[in-house]
Amino acid sequence: xxxxxxxxxxxxxxxxxxxxxxxxxxxxxxxxxxxxxxxxxxxxxxxxxxxxxxxxxxxxxxxxxxxxxxxxxxxxxxxxxxxxxxxxxxxxxxxxxxxxxxxxxxxxxxxxxxx
Amino acid sequence: xxxxxxxxxxxxxxxxxxxxxxxxxxxxxxxxxxxxxxxxxxxxxxxxxxxxxxxxxxxxxxxxxxxxxxxxxxxxxxxxxxxxxxxxxxxxxxxxxxxxxxxxxxxxxxxxxxxxxxxxxxxxxxxxxxxxxxxxxxxxxxxxxxxxxxxxxxxxxxxxxxxxxxxxxxxxxxxxxxxxxxxxxxxxxxxxxxxxxxxxxxxxxxxxxxxxxxxxxxxxxxxxxxxxxxxxxxxxxxxxxxxxxxxxxxxxxxxxxxxxxxxxxxxxxxxxxxxxxxxxxxxxxxxxxxxxxxxxxxxxxxxxxxxxxxxxxxxxxxxxxxxxxxxxxxxxxxxxxxxxxxxxxxxxxxxxxxxxxxxxxxxxxxxxxxxxxxxxxxxxxxxxxxxxxxxxxxxxxxxxxxxxxxxxxxxxxxxxxxxxxxxxxxxxxxxxxxxxxxxxxxxxxxxxxxxxxxxxxxxxxxxxxxxxxxxxxxxxxxxxxxxxxxxxxxxxxxxxxxxxxxxxxxxxxxxxxxxxxxxxxxxxxxxxxxxxxxxxxxxxxxxxxxxxxxxxxxxxxxxxxxxxxxxxxxxxxxxxxxxxxxxxxxxxxxxxxxxxxxxxxxxxxxxxxxxxxxxxxxxxxxxxxxxxxxxxxxxxxxxxxxxxxxxxxxxxxxxxxxxxxxxxxxxxxxxxxxxxxxxxxxxxxxxxxxxxxxxxxxxxxxxxxxxxxxxxxxxxxxxxxxxxxxxxxxxxxxxxxxxxxxxxxxxxxxxxxxxxxxxxxxxxxxxxxxxxxxxxxxxxxxxxxxxxxxxxxxxxxxxxxxxxxxxxxxxxxxxxxxxxxxxxxxxxxxxxxxxxxxxxxxxxxxxxxxxxxxxxxxxxxxxxxxxxxxxxxxx
Numbered sequence: 002x003x004x005x006x007x008x009x010x011x012x013x014x015x016x017x018x019x020x021x022x023x024x025x026x027x028x029x030x031x032x033x034x035x036x037x038x039x040x041x042x043x044x045x046x047x048x049x050x051x052x053x054x055x056x057x058x059x060x061x062x063x064x065x066x067x068x069x070x071x072x073x074x075x076x077x078x079x080x081x082x083x084x085x086x087x088x089x090x091x092x093x094x095x096x097x098x099x100x101x102x103x104x105x106x107x108x109x110x111x112x113x114x115x116x
Numbered sequence: 117x118x119x120x121x122x123x124x125x126x127x128x129x130x131x132x133x134x135x136x137x138x139x140x141x142x143x144x145x146x147x148x149x150x151x152x153x154x155x156x157x158x159x160x161x162x163x164x165x166x167x168x169x170x171x172x173x174x175x176x177x178x179x180x181x182x183x184x185x186x187x188x189x190x191x192x193x194x195x196x197x198x199x200x201x202x203x204x205x206x207x208x209x210x211x212x213x214x215x216x217x218x219x220x221x222x223x224x225x226x227x228x229x230x231x232x233x234x235x236x237x238x239x240x241x242x243x244x245x246x247x248x249x250x251x252x253x254x255x256x257x258x259x260x261x262x263x264x265x266x267x268x269x270x271x272x273x274x275x276x277x278x279x280x281x282x283x284x285x286x287x288x289x290x291x292x293x294x295x296x297x298x299x300x301x302x303x304x305x306x307x308x309x310x311x312x313x314x315x316x317x318x319x320x321x322x323x324x325x326x327x328x329x330x331x332x333x334x335x336x337x338x339x340x341x342x343x344x345x346x347x348x349x350x351x352x353x354x355x356x357x358x359x360x361x362x363x364x365x366x367x368x369x370x371x372x373x374x375x376x377x378x379x380x381x382x383x384x385x386x387x388x389x390x391x392x393x394x395x396x397x398x399x400x401x402x403x404x405x406x407x408x409x410x411x412x413x414x415x416x417x418x419x420x421x422x423x424x425x426x427x428x429x430x431x432x433x434x435x436x437x438x439x440x441x442x443x444x445x446x447x448x449x450x451x452x453x454x455x456x457x458x459x460x461x462x463x464x465x466x467x468x469x470x471x472x473x474x475x476x477x478x479x480x481x482x483x484x485x486x487x488x489x490x491x492x493x494x495x496x497x498x499x500x501x502x503x504x505x506x507x508x509x510x511x512x513x514x515x516x517x518x519x520x521x522x523x524x525x526x527x528x529x530x531x532x533x534x535x536x537x538x539x540x541x542x543x544x545x546x547x548x549x550x551x552x553x554x555x556x557x558x559x560x561x562x563x564x565x566x567x568x569x570x571x572x573x574x575x576x577x578x579x580x581x582x583x584x585x586x587x588x589x590x591x592x593x594x595x596x597x598x599x600x601x602x603x604x605x606x607x608x609x610x611x612x613x614x615x616x617x618x619x620x621x622x623x624x625x626x627x628x629x630x631x632x633x634x635x636x637x638x639x640x641x642x643x644x645x646x647x648x649x650x651x652x653x654x655x656x657x658x659x660x661x662x663x664x665x666x667x668x669x670x671x672x673x674x675x676x677x678x679x680x681x682x683x684x685x686x687x688x689x690x691x692x693x694x695x696x697x698x699x700x701x702x703x704x705x706x707x708x709x710x711x712x713x714x715x716x717x718x719x720x721x722x723x724x725x726x727x728x729x730x731x732x733x734x735x736x737x738x739x740x741x742x743x744x745x746x747x748x749x750x751x752x753x754x755x756x757x758x759x760x761x762x763x764x765x766x767x768x769x770x771x772x773x774x775x776x777x778x779x780x781x782x783x784x785x786x787x788x789x790x791x792x793x794x795x796x797x798x799x800x801x802x803x804x805x806x807x808x809x810x811x812x813x814x815x816x817x818x819x820x821x822x823x824x825x826x827x828x829x830x831x832x833x834x835x836x837x838x839x840x841x842x843x844x845x846x847x848x849x850x851x852x853x854x855x856x857x858x859x860x861x862x863x864x865x866x867x868x869x870x871x872x873x874x875x876x877x878x879x880x881x882x883x884x885x886x887x888x889x890x891x892x893x894x895x896x897x898x899x900x901x902x903x904x905x906x907x908x909x910x911x912x913x914x915x916x917x918x919x920x921x922x923x924x925x926x927x928x929x930x931x932x933x934x935x936x937x938x939x940x941x942x943x944x945x946x947x948x949x950x951x952x953x954x955x956x957x958x959x960x961x962x963x964x965x966x967x968x969x970x971x972x973x974x975x976x977x978x979x980x981x982x983x984x985x986x987x988x989x990x991x
Contacts, residue, residue, distance in 0.1 A: 017383060017384070017385060017387070017388040020391075020392070021382060021387060021388055021391050024391050024392060024395045025391070027395070027399075028395060028398050028399065028402070031399070031402040031403070032402075032406050033405065033406065034402065039387070039391070041373075041381065043371075045370075045371055045372060045373055046372070046373075047373060047378050047382065047387075048378065057370040057372070060370075061370060084397070085397050085401070087401060089411060094405060096398060096401050098394040100390045100393075100394065102386055102387075102390065103386075103387060105391065107398055107402070109402055111409060
C-alpha cells in the first residue's frame with residue numbers, strides 16, 4: 002500500500018521538498034538513528050542532520066567507498082548493480098543507498114552498543 | 117728552351133748536376149740507344165751545308181756541333197726527301213729546342229757516323245761528358261775520379277770482417293742428431309704440481325748473491341737529478357643525498373554547497389524520486405536492526421555467566437601482608453591510608469592517637485614531645501617502615517601530590533596544613549638502597565623518653581606549616597589536591613593551569629569552613645613584624661630540612677574561603693568529607709613518574725612559581741565547581757565554591773547551598789565518587805550508606821538498610837562498577853554487589869577484632885588487586901582481591917548505569933506520584949466543598965447588582981418589620 006501511494010505521489014508535481022522532508026523525518030524517527038546525510042554524485046553533502054565536520058567527513062569517505070563497492074559489483078557482472086550497502090561496525094551501522102545522481106547515508110546505533 | 121741554352125755554355129763541371137743529368141750521362145756513356153739520340157747519316161752534301169765536315173769542323177777534340185733548328189727545318193723544306201733529316205722530321209718538330217746537337221760518332225757507338233741528340237738533358241749530358249774528356253787532359257788530378265768511369269772494385273776489408281765473421285753462423289760439419297721418445301700413455305697424464313721449499317733441499321738452486329765489489333766503489337759525488345714541483349693532487353668526490361620534495365601532508369577544505377544551491381537541489385524532482393525509491397530499503401533495514409541483532413553470539417553470551425561456578429568462585433579476600441610498628445603505630449588508630457601513586461608496593465599510613473578531648477587536655481605536656489608520624493611501608497620489609505614523616509601534631513588526612521609524588525600534604529589535628537618534601541628519600545623509597553642506612557639519620561632535637569629510638573629509620577621533617585591564625589580552627593578531616601588542569605583564583609574562579617602541575621589544595625574541617633591553599637609564592641605578602649621575626653629565625657636550618665617551601669612556611673594563608681551556611685536553618689554545616697567532581701588528567705601520572713625520577717634539586721621549585729594574576733589566564737567555564745560535602749550531623753549537601761554575584765546585596769559572595777539531605781544517623785565518614793561514573797557518589801555514615809547522583813535532587817538513589825554495626829568507612833571497587841566495600845565497627849568487611857542484592861551485603865569477612873578505620877584498594881597489575889585495610893589498633897592489612905571481585909561481569913558498567921537510571925526514574929516517579937496524590941487530595945477536598953449547592957452565578961453589571969442589593973435590603977427590612985410587628989402583636 003505504501004508503494005502505491007508513493008508511486009501516485011511521484012507523478013504529481015506537488016511540493017517536492019515537503020515530501021522529501023517528510024520521508025527523511027520518518028527515517029529519522031526510527032529508533033537508534035543517529036543521523037542522515039544526502040550527498041550528491043560528487044560527494045558534496047546536500048542535506049544533513051548532523052554537524053558540519055562529521056557530515057563532510059562521512060560524505061567524502063562513504064562516497065568513495067560506495068563508488069568502490071559499486072565498481073566491484075559491476076566488474077564481477079556488468080549487468081548487476083549495487084542497490085544497498087550496509088556496514089556494520091562495533092558501535093553502529095552505516096547504511097548507504099546509491100543512485101545515479103545522489104547518495105543517502107543513514108547511521109544507526111545497533112542493539113549491542115545500547116546494552 | 118732553357119735559359120742555359122741562351123747563355124754561353126759554361127764549363128760542364130760547374131753546371132749543377134742533377135740526378136737525371138747523371139743518369140743521362142751514364143746512359144750516354146754506356147752507349148745505350150734511346151729515342152732521344154738518333155743515329156744520323158750525314159751525306160757529304162749535308163756535311164757541307166751544316167759545316168760538319170769530318171776532320172774539318174768536327175774533330176776528335178770537338179766532336180759535336182750545335183745546329184740550329186731553323187736550319188734543319190729549312191734544309192728539310194729545301195731538299196725535301198733527300199735531306200738527311202727528313203726521316204726525323206717529326207721528331208725534330210716535336211722537340212722545341214733551338215739547337216740540336218750533332219755529335220760525330222767516331223766509334224760508331226750508335227751505329228752511324230753521327231748522332232743527333234734530341235732532348236735537352238741528353239744534350240747537356242753529352243756535352244758535359246765530351247767536355248770532361250777534353251778537360252780531363254788539362255786537369256788530370258782532380259778529374260780523375262769524376263771523369264773516369266766508376267770502376268767496380270772489389271770490397272776491401274777495413275777491419276769489419278772480423279765482426280761479420282763473429283756474427284756469421286756456420287754450420288759445423290758434424291751434426292748431432294737426437295731423438296727423444298716417451299711412452300705414449302705418459303703424454304697428457306695428469307700432473308700434480310707441488311710446492312717445494314728450496315731452503316730444505318741443498319743445492320736446489322743457484323743464486324747469484326750480490327757482493328760489494330771494490331772495483332766499483334766510486335762514490336758518486338755528483339749526480340744529475342731533476343726536481344719538479346708538482347701540485348699534490350687528490351681525487352675526492354662527494355655525493356649529496358638528494359632529497360626530493362615529497363608531500364608530507366595535504367591540507368584541504370571540503371567543497372560545500374551554499375545554502376541556495378542546497379535549496380535548489382532539494383526542490384528538484386530527481387532528488388524527490390530518489391528519496392522515495394530508496395526510503396523503503398532503509399526502513400526495512402532499520403527495523404530489522406531494531407527487532408533483532410543478527411550478529412550477537414548467543415553461545416558466547418552464555419559462557420560468561422557460567423564461569424562463576426566452580427574454579428574461580430572463591431570470593432574470599434586473602435591476606436597478603438600486614439604491617440605494624442610496635443613503637444609508633446601500635447595502640448593508635450590508623451586514620452588514613454594512601455598508596456604511593458607511582459612506586460608499587462609502597463603504602464603510607466597516618467597514625468593518630470584516639471583519646472578523648474579531656475584526656476588530651478590532661479596530657480598536653482606529654483603530647484608536646486611525642487611526634488606524630490606518617491609511616492611508609494614497603495612490601496619487602498614488614499617490620500620497619502621505610503621512612504617516617506614527622507608532623508607537628510596528629511595527622512588526620514594526607515595526600516600525595518598527583519603530579520609530584522615527592523610532595524606530601526597533610527592536615528593536622530590543630531588545624532594546620534603541613535607540607536613535606538621527600539625527594540631526598542626518593543631513591544630509598546624506590547628500593548634502590550638497602551632498607552637501613554645509618555648516614556641518613558636525622559637527629560631529633562628533642563630526646564624522646566622511648567628507650568630505643570629507631571636510629572635506622574630516617575625521619576623527614578615537615579617543610580612548611582600553615583599559619584595557625586589563618587588556618588582552620590579545628591582538626592582537618594579531609595584534604596584534597598586540585599587536579600592539574602585548572603587552578604583557581606582568589607575568588608574561586610577556575611582558570612587554566614598552564615604548567616599542568618598540581619599546586620592547590622582544598623581542606624575542610626568541622627569548623628564549618630572549606631579553605632583553598634596554594635603552595636606557590638604569594639604575590640604580595642605584607643608581613644607583620646612577628647612574621648618577619650619568624651622568617652629571620654628560620655634562616656638557620658639546623659635539621660637540614662629541605663627548603664622547598666620556605667616561602668610559605670609559617671605564614672601560609674589560604675587564598676580562598678568557603679563558608680557553609682545552612683539551607684533552611686541558621687548556622688553552618690560542619691563538613692567532614694568533601695569530594696570534587698574534577699579528576700586529574702592522565703598527564704598527571706606521567707608527570708608524577710618524571711618528578712620521581714629526578715634527583716633532589718631538580719624538582720620543580722615551587723618557591724619560584726608565582727601565582728599568576730587573574731588577567732593572564734583564561735577562565736574555564738566547563739569546570740564543575742561544586743563540592744559534595746558530608747557533614748558531622750549526617751547531612752549531605754553540595755556547594756559551589758565559585759564566587760558569584762549575590763542578587764540581593766550586589767556583593768560577590770559564595771552562593772548558599774541549595775539542597776541538603778539529612779540521611780545518615782551519624783557523622784559522614786566517607787564521601788566518594790565512583791571511579792566509573794563521575795556523578796555517582798557514595799556516602800557512608802552512621803549505620804547506613806547511600807548512593808547519590810549529582811543533579812538529582814529528589815534523594816539518594818539507594819539508601820541501605822541499617823546494619824547491625826556502625827559503618828566506619830566505605831570505598832568503591834576500582835574494577836567493578838557495582839561493588840562497594842564497607843568497613844564496620846566489628847572489624848568486618850562487607851562487600852556489596854549492587855547487581856546481586858541491595859538489601860544486604862553479598863559477602864562479609866572478618867579482618868580484625870577492632871573497628872576498621874580505613875579501606876583503600878589499589879590496582880598493582882591486571883592480575884593483582886590489593887586492598888589496604890587498617891584498623892584502630894594500628895595494623896595495616898594488605899589483602900588480595902580474588903578474581904570474582906575484581907573481574908567485571910559482562911556489560912556490568914551498562915547494567916549498573918541502567919540500574920542507576922532506573923532508580924532515578926523511580927525517584928521521579930515517586931515524586932510525580934506525590935504531587936499527583938497531593939493534587940488528588942486537594943481535589944477531593946474541593947469536591948467536598950462543592951457538594952453544597954452553589955448559587956447561580958450570573959453575569960451582572962454593577963447597577964444591576966446595586967439594584968438587587970437594594971431589593972434584598974428592602975425585603976430584609978420588610979421581614980424585619982413583619983417580625984417586629986409579630987412580636988409586638990404578641991405582646
